[in-house]
Amino acid sequence: MKFTKEHEWLRVEGDVVVVGITDHAAEALGDVVFVELPETEIMVSEGDEVVVIESVKAASDILAPVDGEIVAVNSKLADNPGLVNEDPTGAAWFFKMKLDDLSVLDQFMDEDEYKELIGD
Amino acid sequence: MTDLQRLPLHDLHVELGGRMVPFAGYEMPVQYPAGVMKEHLHTRAAAGLFDVSHMGQVILRPRRDMATLVVAFEAMMPVDVAGLAEGRQRYGLFTNDEGGVLDDLMFANRGDHLFVVVNAACKAQDIELMRKALSPVAEVLPVTDRCLLALQGPGAEAALEALVPGAAAMRFMDVGVFGELWISRSGYTGEDGYEISVPEAAAEGFARDLLAQPGVMPIGLGARDSLRLEAGLCLYGHDLDQTTSPVEAGLTWAIQKSRRTGGAREGGFPGAARILRELAEGPARRRVGLRPEGRAPMREGTALYHGETAVGTICSGGFGPSVEAPIAMAYLPAALAATGTALAGDVRGRRLPVTVADMPFHPTSYKR
Numbered sequence: 001m002k003f004t005k006e007h008e009w010l011r012v013e014g015d016v017v018v019v020g021i022t023d024h025a026a027e028a029l030g031d032v033v034f035v036e037l038p039e040t041e042i043m044v045s046e047g048d049e050v051v052v053i054e055s056v057k058a059a060s061d062i063l064a065p066v067d068g069e070i071v072a073v074n075s076k077l078a079d080n081p082g083l084v085n086e087d088p089t090g091a092a093w094f095f096k097m098k099l100d101d102l103s104v105l106d107q108f109m110d111e112d113e114y115k116e117l118i119g120d
Numbered sequence: 121m122t123d124l125q126r127l128p129l130h131d132l133h134v135e136l137g138g139r140m141v142p143f144a145g146y147e148m149p150v151q152y153p154a155g156v157m158k159e160h161l162h163t164r165a166a167a168g169l170f171d172v173s174h175m176g177q178v179i180l181r182p183r184r185d186m187a188t189l190v191v192a193f194e195a196m197m198p199v200d201v202a203g204l205a206e207g208r209q210r211y212g213l214f215t216n217d218e219g220g221v222l223d224d225l226m227f228a229n230r231g232d233h234l235f236v237v238v239n240a241a242c243k244a245q246d247i248e249l250m251r252k253a254l255s256p257v258a259e260v261l262p263v264t265d266r267c268l269l270a271l272q273g274p275g276a277e278a279a280l281e282a283l284v285p286g287a288a289a290m291r292f293m294d295v296g297v298f299g300e301l302w303i304s305r306s307g308y309t310g311e312d313g314y315e316i317s318v319p320e321a322a323a324e325g326f327a328r329d330l331l332a333q334p335g336v337m338p339i340g341l342g343a344r345d346s347l348r349l350e351a352g353l354c355l356y357g358h359d360l361d362q363t364t365s366p367v368e369a370g371l372t373w374a375i376q377k378s379r380r381t382g383g384a385r386e387g388g389f390p391g392a393a394r395i396l397r398e399l400a401e402g403p404a405r406r407r408v409g410l411r412p413e414g415r416a417p418m419r420e421g422t423a424l425y426h427g428e429t430a431v432g433t434i435c436s437g438g439f440g441p442s443v444e445a446p447i448a449m450a451y452l453p454a455a456l457a458a459t460g461t462a463l464a465g466d467v468r469g470r471r472l473p474v475t476v477a478d479m480p481f482h483p484t485s486y487k488r
Contacts, residue, residue, distance in 0.1 A: 030342070031157035033439040034446075052288045052468065054417050056156040056439050057342050081415070085155075099247075 002105050002113035009089060010105060016071055016096045017105065021053075021062065024118045026088035030055040032081045032090050037073040038095060044070060053084065053093050064105050068097040127173050128267050128320045129327060135333075136338050144240035146174040149340040155172055156342035160441040163309055163347055164482070165284045166335035167275035168268055169327065172308075176243030177263035177317055180234040180254060188257045189234065193227070196253050198366060200376035209293045209304045211374050213366050219391025219398075220362040221369065222249065224354065228295040228304060228317075235295070235302065237268070237315070238367045239356045239379075266302075267323035271330060272313030272347070274340075274485070279333035280314055280480060283326075287314065292486040301326075307343065310351025310484040327470060349447060350440045352479030358420060359407060359435045359449055365391065367398035368451065369407045375399065406457040409479035410434065410448040410465075417446040418465040420473060425464045425471060434465065442482045453475070 002010040007025035011018045026032075031096065034054035042062040044050055051062035073095045079082060083092040099105075124147045128131070128209050133140065138149030151159060154331045162168060182189040187202075194201045199212045209228040213221050223242040228235045238246040243262075250260045271280055281288040284298045290305040292312075297303075304316035330336050347357070347387070354360045360369055367375075378384045381396050389395075422434040437448030448465075456463070459478050464471035 030151065031155050033157075034417060036416065054439070056160075056346060056441065057150070059417070059419065066395075078415075 002108035003111065003117075004108055006063055007066070007118075008062060008065055010065060010108060012070070012102060012105065013096070015102070016094050016098050017066075017068070017102070018093045018096050019062070019065065020093040021084070021088050022114070022118075023088050024120070026085055026092075029053060029060060029084070032084040035077040035081045035084065035094070037075070037077065038070050040070050040073055040118065042070050044097075054081075061092060063106070064097070066097070066099060068099040070095050071098045072096040091096060125174075127171055127172065127175060128323055129171050131328060133171065133338075138338070138340060141341070144174055144343055146240065148174060149338070151340035151342045153340050154337065156340070156346060157441045159292055159337065159339045159343035160346050160379065161274045162337050163320060163339055164311060164442050166280050166337070167273040167279050167333070168309070168339035168343070169330050169336055170272065170339050171267065171327070172270050172315070173241035173267040173323075174239065175240040175268055176236075176246060177266060177268060178236045178238065178243075178247060178250065179259075179261040179263055179347055180236060180250065181259045181261060181447060182233065183257055183259065186232065188379070189254065192254050192257045194379070194385065194391070195236065195388055196249070198375045198379050198395055199420040200385075201227070202377045202385070203376065203378060206231045206352045207293045207295055209306060210475075211375060213371065214246065215389060215391040215395065216362055217390050219328055219394030221356070221360045221364055221366060222246070222362060224238065224356055224360060224371075226304070226306065230295065230297070237476075248297070263317070263319050266317045267320055269316045269318060269323070269330070270307050270309075270313060271309045271316065271336070272309040272311045274312060275335040275345040276311070276313040277487070279330060279336050280316075282333055283329055288460060290314075291486045305487060308351075308353060309347035310353070310480055310482060311347075312485050312487045317325050335411060346438055346441055348436060349436055349449070350442055350480065350482040351484055352449075352481060354407075355436055355477050364407075364451065365398055365403065367395055367449075368403040368405055385455055405432070407435075407449060408457050409477040410437070410463075411477040412446040412448065412452055412465060413473040413475070415446065416467055416472060418448050418467060418472070422448070423466040424452070424474070425466065426461075431456055431463065442480055447477075447481045448474070449479070
């Protein structure tokens with residue numbers, strides 16, 4: 001599993017990358033009440049706002065970590081946004097991306113580096 | 121950047137796991153480990169303890185007699201001060217010459233003086249305003265050595281009665297002095313409850329005693345905001361400001377007959393021309409409740425449309441944990457203010473449906 005500075009986790013499944021947010025991020029967001037997911041089969045660029053998460057307190061974005069195609073979204077989150085707080089690194093993945101070249105993921109942190117970032 | 125002030129109970133909030141954020145010049149707990157949602161629901165189900173010591177507490181002590189003070193205080197707002205009995209509290213509004221709201225407040229008749237509680241962000245302005253208006257007739261004495269705690273929810277009565285016998289006998293908007301505690305039966309959640317002024321030196325012990333009562337949990341600013349929004353209550357600086365009149369804000373209940381046209385002491389407050397005219401003819405715009413369709417909250421600043429016409433902006437909005445849906449408030453042209461009016465709100469570039477709705481969004485349960 002890889003981690004971004006924006007507190008996303010990236011998990012490779014075959015030729016796609018599954019994207020979610022870390023426990024640390026979910027904790028900081030507070031109770032999630034709404035998740036707006038992107039459409040599938042669209043090309044996105046690194047830094048594009050692809051998901052909006054609304055907590056009781058505020059709205060925040062999830063950015064596309066790399067260039068690629070959104071191939072799947074987790075529609076469970078539309079009905080049960082609270083899943084983001086219950087199981088952020090498991091059931092509450094947000095979207096899957098297909099990349100041209102998975103080696104772009106090498107730039108991201110591994111778990112130890114991420115834990116250091118959040119001071120855990 | 122101005123330095124943030126710390127609350128006297130800062131260390132207790134940190135010990136309780138409070139996440140401290142800047143608010144109105146203070147470091148305030150926005151939430152505790154339970155989180156906003158649970159804190160909100162707990163307050164409606166049992167009891168929540170809020171530290172609102174950032175608010176301004178002020179004593180108005182008459183130089184000659186209460187009658188002179190009352191006359192001068194009435195000249196600051198469109199509210200019946202003279203008719204407020206000893207031991208009772210009332211909601212008030214300082215208005216400007218244009219009929220806008222300078223602040224909203226609570227004031228209590230405590231026999232030989234008035235006790236006033238104002239918003240934290242406005243307290244310097246309010247003290248200045250009161251000194252200007254009242255100095256000839258009263259001393260304006262900011263109370264700086266006391267905390268203000270709010271205990272809210274259906275469990276508040278039993279929890280406070282256990283520590284302060286007699287508190288249960290109070291009715292909504294009663295005030296009383298219990299030893300060193302100044303207590304009013306009021307709050308900002310729509311629930312029954314109390315607001316308690318306690319000397320700083322005794323505040324931590326008292327707060328811990330309250331938290332030790334069955335069902336009492338510490339509640340942060342996050343839930344305070346969602347609770348007041350569900351109750352349809354205004355937050356100054358968001359739902360009220362110097363351009364909104366009390367009539368536009370739907371606070372006509374706070375303007376008693378005696379101060380209206382034909383009343384015993386009609387007019388004679390700042391902005392009377394506009395406020396009395398709006399009372400007679402209706403205001404051009406009104407504060408309304410809104411229910412967005414679906415689950416996406418519409419936050420403060422969301423632009424509202426009727427057809428293609430921009431008609432207003434959301435002044436408070438979020439998710440209502442007890443309503444289990446997004447809720448909001450906005451000012452709309454009077455013609456569009458009727459319950460059921462269909463509008464659209466611009467959420468991140470998309471127009472989503474939203475309907476004008478009755479307030480409160482969650483029924484209030486004051487102990488009248």
